[in-house]
Amino acid sequence: MTESFEPIADKPAPGVLAGNLGTPIKLTELMLNGVTAEAGRGGATIKVWTRLYLTSDDRFFHRIVEGLAAHIEHRSAQAGHHISLTRPGFILLVIHPDNTGDLWLDAAAVSLHIMVKRSMAAGTVIFENDIADVTAMSFPLVEIGKQDRVVCIFREGWRFALFFDFNADGALSIEDMERDLGTLHRRLKYRDLYDAIADENVFARLIEAGWFPFVEILGREFRELANNCEAGFELDDVEAKSLAAFDARRVETMFARWMAKPHFAGKERLLRSALNNFASGDSIAVLKIILTEIEGILSVAYRKVHGRGARTKKLLEFAVQSAEKKAGQPDTLLFPSAFAHYLKSHTFAEFDPVARTGKASSRHAVGHGEADADSYTQVRALQALLTLDQLAFYT
Template sequence: MSEPLEPITDTQMPGVLAANIGTPIKLSDLMLDGVTAEAARSGDAVKIWTRLHLTSDDRFFHRIVEGLGAHVEYRAREAGHYISLTRSGFILLVIHPDNTGDLWLDTAAVTLQVLAKRSMVAGTVLFENDIADVTAMSFPLVEIGPHDRVVCIFREGWRFALFFDFNPKGELAIADMERDLGTLHRRLKYRDLYDAIADENVFGRLIDAGWFPFVEILGREFRNLATQCEAGFELEEVEKKLLAAFNAQRIESMFVRWMAKPHFAGKERLLRSALNNFAAGDSIAVIKIVLTEIEGILREAYRRVQGKGAKLKRLLEFAVQSAEAKAGQPDTLLFPAAFGHYLKSYTFADFDPVARTGNAGSRHAVGHGEADADSYTHVRALQALLTLDQLAFYT
């Protein structure tokens, strides 16, 4: 994967294919209106799912897919098409009000709406390392009307996803469908990241070491850290490689991103000094500047929205809420709730002045002069910069 080479912004980047690469199979008599949500005997009332999205990790996935697939393959044979849906990686079925349908097997153009780390022009090659988040999936060249029903099954790696909306009210919510499809893609593609956050042992070790799936290192770099923590190995070698990857060009791209934010721009001289000191290897100066300025930058962001200041607890809540609002949902790759936990547990962690437990990862310990001198490492300096950078994506 390529490292970011240009200034990184929060531009929304749609990746639209120029055309569908085939035509749909025409089907009829598609009697698909719901899926039972529970067991029931003959004559009993039963709950029905008319809209659902889930992955192959869900225990109902295979049962539902097999039933849907059998019906679709049967109707396809009636139409003279002998197909096996298990051979397709992307299945899209659009069912019209008259129960006719268009079945697209690996032939429909697909758009992923992503939050890009860096600014781009049309035609730029996009690497996975350039993606900060995936927010939606759509089919720009497939006609889907408000009265249609939709079934979509797709594969990502070794996992599968299922979405269906049988639209009983005849008011298909296209935007909601695209959002849910984006969620499914994100959960499949980045399942290892979600697993690392969900695993208390792994995430706990990451936080103890000062690490988080920061947007700037999302991808291979963070995966290396998480893998080491999962194995219980020391992080020294991985951290050394990560530090080496933050050359002057990459650091400058972060600075450009910060200066695009009004609540960062007022701190230009201080932040420039921090970056210059990072390049010079002076971790003490970096940490002293960045950790003491984070709260001020958050307060300025809050003031621009609310018209007044707030105490730290409210500022941390505001950061999480801003990220959720920006991404449109709480479980995106920005991991806002998890970052809120990271801020409270690490960046703004309390310390015991009697037991002298403070280290240079804690803004409180640094601000009160209670951080152990040996804890002012270059790794912690990078973590401070990445924490600040994360807030640039959030606010």
């Protein structure tokens, strides 16, 4: 897991962690303890939210934010600071038990906890295509106590997120807060990916063509595929572009990732043979090896955890559960639930031997020699490699 800190105006001393960008505004009489969850007349009993996180796509977002902002701006004015909360991109309010608080406006250092695609040394510059997943967001240099209350509003692109925990039980969970803030950042930053998965027509066309938001192509490459599917365009050109991007260096990076996993390392000779054949353009050999070895690799990983083997259905469930456990939740950029659908409907798709509907993307069709010869393409071979690579992140 890697952390990246926002830059600061002044250079820190060698070996000293960068500080916050500024200092907080000190406030008093912050009477924030909940937000109404439903309407009610005077004397009625209503539900109240004491903890919530949502984005600006939610219908309640603006109503809640405007109410919170009005109170915070009023208390700030009383403290001699005439501010507008519509301007900062990152707002953090930490309220103490005595109702005093620290208001950070684009001033607190922010740390993102991410899963990276490749090995990295400390001090390495991180690019978007290095990120496999975002699992948490934290404020490493802001003191937040167990008795405190927290409000956080931030912007990512053209969308906003809101988090608040008014600590109704008096024991603020910092870990849960950081996880939920990471979820909000992820939903804002990668909204187009979530939209592509949620759109049944787009996702169905992607799967039919053998594509998925594989970790290795997450970002620009997958966006091009999804955009073409959404537009109803043929994928020949964008597939050729994706195929050309997988040169020897990139494939070797994937291979190194596999060999770091014990359940992959035992298949080194077979996987090396598959990659050599991919480099030479022999898609038949690649698909024959990879699609039949996926199940074996999952079986080794499952046996290591459970001490016994399992059938294919159980192995696929294990892969998805492993991804959810590793990421800490089911809706991360690993998309475990969606990948389960991909595996069942594509990689392990059933076929009709009478109608001869088998394709080289299906492990069953390939294993039984029922795949159409014309379906053994280099694009299908790349998709098989990416499927195996996805499992390297899962298990």
